[in-house]
Amino acid sequence: MDFITEELRKLRKEDLLRTLRTIESAAGKELTLSGRKYLSFSSTNYLGLANDPRLKEAAKKAIETYGWGTASSRLICGTTRLHRELEERLAQFHGSEACISFVTGYMANVGTIAALVGPADAVIVDRLDHASIIDGCRLSRARLLVYQHADAKSLENVLSGAHGYNRKLVVTDTVFSMDGDICPLPDIVTLAKHYDAMVMVDEAHAVGVLGEKGRGVVEYHGLEGQVDVVMGPMSKAFGGVGGYVVGSDELIAYLQNKCRSFIFTTAPPAAGCAASLEAINIIEKEPQRREKLWENVSYLKKGLAAKKLQMTNSASQIVAVIVGEADKAQALSRKLFKQGILIPAIRPPTVPKGTSRLRIMVTSEHEREDIDRLLEAL
Template sequence: MDWMEKELAALTGEGLERTLTWHAPITDNPGYLLRENRMLLDLSSNDYLGLAGHSAVVEAMRQALFVEGAGSGASRLVTGNRRPYRVLEEQLAAWQQSEAALVFGSGYIANIGVIQALVSRDDVVFSDKLNHASIVDGIALSRAEHARYRHNDMEHLRSLLNRHRDKRRKLIVTDAVFSMDGDCAPLQELVALKREYGAMLMVDEAHSGGLYGPRGEGLCHKLGLSNEVDIHMGTFSKSFGVYGAYVCGSHILIQWLINRARPLIYSTALPPSVITGISQALALVQDEHWRRERLSAASRRFRSMLGEAGFEIGRGDSPIIPIIVGDNAKALRFSSALEEEGIATVAIRPPTVPSGTARIRFSLSAVHSDEDLNRAAAAIRRIAIELGVLRS
């Protein structure tokens, strides 16, 4: 297995090797974490609403452990389909105003399972070039033709739809908010093209669920387009602070997925305690509007501070705010320098992002204070000037 050592050495030389770093939450100081016994401001996690350590979620999970046990014991189609699943899926369908809902083990599993279940060799999937890796892998595993359109380029998508208009099944799939750039998909235009070409439309709300809409339903609801989306997918690992994923849609869609989504059929069900925690988090997402309001205000403010400092941060209002560095090694130095200042960030490098676009990706939470963000913005500007990322 010497080839592995050589390949890893090459990755290290290119500034692309990954390593695991231990972290621990600070329960009495949300928005911070411990790394090697140092307290750092956490500007990297996806705990957008600050629910990962919420006492009500933790207590709901604790109580469920005593009633349901540690694990589910089997897949949902065998004996793993416990009562908390039914409760949660009914809550999800009501929240999304859909006919039915189905819980999956993770967002990655959901995207792979749904895409494989909907399309195969004789079909085509139209996918935004910046869609999440789970969507890309789901398309590859489905063996459908993969027609990638340039990021948010609706004219390019139209040309591809024209080229493949005679395919048996056509599926358009997009992130609602793109995880590495923080911008939003043009959902109104995607709905119009879906109608015109008779395609199915799947929207991944992983980074928008909980943040948009009157009760956190997501970007589709905020724009009044929820009834136009055929497959509505979201995760519980970001705004909900727990783990897992969901798909909402028609009764027939959910029944089809139960019969054809291989990751659902062949995976052990999530522990019932996790499902119970999600139910509690869903109630908080819907009821505690202040979390969305606080996060929205913090995102606008932080974007404004970085823009005034001279950074080009792109369009959008999401809590995902990237600074493009370009060079992998420089992005790593940027991240290390921020850690020295007490700020936890991660250098995002290829293949997660396109070559030459290594970046520092800031991710805000409702629990970050104005003082936290003021201090972070000042340190980011100073370090960027020192590294030549930003001119003084």
């Protein structure tokens, strides 16, 4: 096992070693670590729902009825009424025929891609797609073809040269998790139609946030019904845990039968479904959360621009300040931490070498004075 010692030594030397922080409070804009409060800009709790009393109450009630664990996989006897209700509600929220939910968003991506394409097929991805998409592609054993980031011309080059495959699937994040920019979805849909490819989008950082009703980039671009497979999160703006896919009745029946990350795992607790159902109600009833989020995003971006800090081309609530080398980003993150601000440095392999960054995630819970404090510290 010498390779482990050696690998850890290497990671430590390059300032790439990751360690766990222990949080002693609920997820919110302030987190307690070792008894000290930190102002956090590092969570995906975009609408402040992770510690909402209504979600907690819904989860508690569900535990009273269904207990904590499900003690079975979904297809055996782990599907409660709440699992069904949540899937119906998610389908309705997205204006789709049906929905299948998963224990995590990671499992939704990995399992769905591997069920849709195989060794005789091609899967076509953006260079900056999320790791869970890439892992799904690898698991599928389909030929992996990569196009330049958010570049429709490059996608067309790849599609036009992709001959001899049985099926073709284009998969993209809609909001890119490390840069905060948005994929050119209208072009992707047009090109996929032209070259007879299926389209799958990962709306992890868009659902609840983008689109008039918070239904994501598909809604934002008015493309409902034109994307074959839409993956969404319960783990970001919903403030909970889990992932899902919405699409046609047939797609969902197919995934229920073919998707290994759905079939061969224990069903998530019904309490999580109850909390997610409540989250959808709140997202629909309280658009002011989204409005506040966007006000905060715009205030932060103006402040960063005034300080001439190099940002990624963000069009969302994910705003990254590029630092460069991992050790510099890490040093900056440590300095902020000393001042009571929590923004972990994002380093390779999560982002390409030389682009280590501070990824700032604002939420609807932040106030202007919080953002001022961050700008001052930066």
